Amino acid sequence: MTVHDVARRLPEITALREHCRSMAVLEAVLSPEWESRHHSFDDYWSETESMASMRSGSGDEYSIVFSAAGAYVRGFDHESPMSPYAEDGPFPGVLDEVPEVFRPYVEEPTFSDEDAMPIVTACMWRETADDRWKAGTIDFPDAATEDPDGAGYLFRLLVDRSPEAFQRWAEDYYEVPVDLEAVRHVFSSRPLTEELVRALNPRIVLADLSEDIAEIGYPTS
Template sequence: MKIWDMPKLPAPEQLEKQMRILAALDLMMCEEEWLRVHRYDSAWSDDETMGSLNNGSGDVVFVVFAPEGAIIKGFDHESPYSPHAQEEYGTWPGIYDEVPEALLHRIQDVAFTHEDVTFCIWWENGNSAWHSSEYEQPDGWEDGANFLLGYLCDSPEGYQEWAQGYFEEELDLAAVSAVFEGAEITKELIASLNPERDAEEALEELEALGLLALS
């Protein structure tokens, strides 16, 4: 087992808040759920919440927040670590070997496609860092972590820049900043971000996903 430090990630509590903010922004910017990159479900199970990234090109990240800590499973479909890139289909040897069983169990739901993994990291409660298993990593091989976790914009300016490219819309930085700062999400705030969005519908969906209160 080794400490994970590339790329840098905040502790689970801050990471979950960050994913909630990004999911709320995507929801307000985009009516179609399947076109959103950032997603979050506050009631994934009785004792879990779940955030995810899906870039629509076959690359996904799932983050499960549970009583034992948090676990991240990422899949870059072009990575040589992909099970689809092996001569015999299978998870790259060692990726899951040192994951604590209580956390590994959290990503074995069929929705997570357990075998499709190119990197896996975790943070157990009581620890002070993210960890990953020790396994063979050939020189020059990319597991997709830098690429995929780069979608986790950690500032209003970062999200504004990314979203203007993705949604092809000019975003109001003050409105984006208000969401990052935990302001109450209102019809007026939604209109500032996306005047074409049905604000009532967006508010209903935000409430259903547990995203109305972000502070």
């Protein structure tokens, strides 16, 4: 799977935003310590932008910026043969066709290394008027694996957005049982309740999550 396959499977912008927000709040409940979380969501990344992010803990990551212009997605797989460190710069085609409205994100320091080189192996975007997600024209490496840019691995929970997929991933990552009905509740964007929090993590209460919930922008009862 490449970035082109992922782009065909992503939902429209609002649905993707809500899905990212739901994963972030589930992890806030499962892992009160922010440093241990895989998925995060900052509804106030700037005055006009929100950002969803993923950090694998081993150097892989993605960021999705949501703005009035649409959404910009950047992913980085550190083992990809398309790594900018293997190519001494972003792989040809990955960033070349990014629209002008999203060019500031290509140069965003948060998404670059200390030498201002964009840290990216996969990139997608969708303007508000677009009817689909787009990615650049890329001649993928002939000798690469089935996932040359890491998109299949990085965005797997954005492609399979089922509660069951998240439950399987979370149980493997956190090594604890994860209540499927609670995941379904959150994936439906229904408000958090004390009962739901206890079902996912009996060691905390809803009030413990007040700062996280405010940052994520998720509703509570």
